[in-house]
Amino acid sequence: MNETIPRETFSFLNRLQKNNNREWFTENKKEFKEIEREVKQFFNQLGEYLNKYDQIDKVKVFRIYRDVRFSKNKIPYKTHFGGSFHRVKPRLRGGYYLHLEPNDNSFIATGFWDPNKDDLLRIRKEFEMDATEIREIITKKSFKNVWGEIEGDEVKTAPKGFSRDHESIDLIKKKQFIFTKKFTDKEVTAAGFMEQASNDFKVIRPFFNYMSEVLTTDLNGVSLIEE
Numbered sequence: 001m002n003e004t005i006p007r008e009t010f011s012f013l014n015r016l017q018k019n020n021n022r023e024w025f026t027e028n029k030k031e032f033k034e035i036e037r038e039v040k041q042f043f044n045q046l047g048e049y050l051n052k053y054d055q056i057d058k059v060k061v062f063r064i065y066r067d068v069r070f071s072k073n074k075i076p077y078k079t080h081f082g083g084s085f086h087r088v089k090p091r092l093r094g095g096y097y098l099h100l101e102p103n104d105n106s107f108i109a110t111g112f113w114d115p116n117k118d119d120l121l122r123i124r125k126e127f128e129m130d131a132t133e134i135r136e137i138i139t140k141k142s143f144k145n146v147w148g149e150i151e152g153d154e155v156k157t158a159p160k161g162f163s164r165d166h167e168s169i170d171l172i173k174k175k176q177f178i179f180t181k182k183f184t185d186k187e188v189t190a191a192g193f194m195e196q197a198s199n200d201f202k203v204i205r206p207f208f209n210y211m212s213e214v215l216t217t218d219l220n221g222v223s224l225i226e227e
Contacts, residue, residue, distance in 0.1 A: 003045055003194045006038050009081070010102035010185050017079040017102075025077060036064070036081075042194065043083045043098065049198035050085055050096065053205070058086040080105070090225060093119075093212040096201050104184045108197050110204045111152070111178040112211070119215055124159060124172045126214045131168040137206045146203045152176025177211070179204065 012035050016025070025032070040061050047059040061083035068074045080101035087095060097109040115123065127134065137143065138150055154174045158164035162172050181200055187193060216225050 003042070004191055005042055005100060005189050005193065006035060007189050009035050009039060009100065010189070013079050013081075013100075013102045016077060020075045020077055020079070022076055032064070036061075039081050039100065043085075046098065046194055046197060047085055049194060050201060052198075053202055055088040055092055056085050057088045060084050060086070087208075091212065091216060092208070093215045094204075094208045098197065100188065102185060104182070106185070106188045107180050107182045108200060109178060109180040110147075110201060111150075111176070111207070113176060113178060115176070120175065122215060123177075123211070124162060125219060127168045127171045128162060128166060129219065131171055134171065134207075134210060137210055140206075143203055143206070146200050147179040147181060150174070150177060151180060152178040179207075 008031075012028075012031060015028075019025075043059050043061050047056050050056050061081065062078075064078050064081070066073075066076055066078055068076065080099060082097065082099045085096040085098075087093065094110065094112055097113075099105075099107050099109065112119075138147075152174055153176050156173075158166070158169055158173055162169070166172060183193070187196075217223055
């Protein structure tokens with residue numbers, strides 16, 4: 001299996017960025033398919049790394065083709081590779097993402113990109129009741145050294161039904177709960193990148209454990225999962 005990202009990956013994506021049209025892509029499709037094959041091998045191998053300490057049931061590498069039907073931007077191809085690693089649902093929540101883009105634009109991301117309405121309300125209710133544990137997790141030095149601050153969209157003041165003066169309104173008003181870490185091209189193509197990404201993802205586990213427990217129980221701690 002392939003444990004490194006080929007340097008040719010970024011070279012190809014840079015050329016694609018300058019020649020983002022179907023004629024050029026067709027002429028270079030053989031090279032693309034070989035690079036895509038190696039990139040998919042990398043993603044699948046990283047999924048195996050994650051399975052050493054988590055339960056991943058699906059690895060998905062997104063297609064290079066852009067859906068331009070409803071977009072003003074009609075450029076036909078993405079100039080990056082991206083893929084996700086799905087945890088076993090419904091017991092385990094959250095997910096992992098790897099983004100490969102040249103010119104030092106690569107990153108790994110994790111957390112909750114688009115929680116549904118019910119999940120978001122449940123999270124907010126938990127923070128409203130007691131945010132002590134989540135704050136301890138995300139402010140721990142070993143956690144912040146890897147993932148920094150929590151990111152994501154949020155409402156301007158307070159969600160409906162919540163007080164804007166609540167002591168945890170900074171968490172309650174969030175609509176997403178995302179963490180990202182950037183990498184240079186040199187770091188991504190280095191021999192140890194897969195292990196580095198896996199180790200960084202491992203650091204998020206206390207956050208996932210907490211959020212999974214919240215989202216699989218009610219406010220009294222009673223399980224919502226049918227046995």
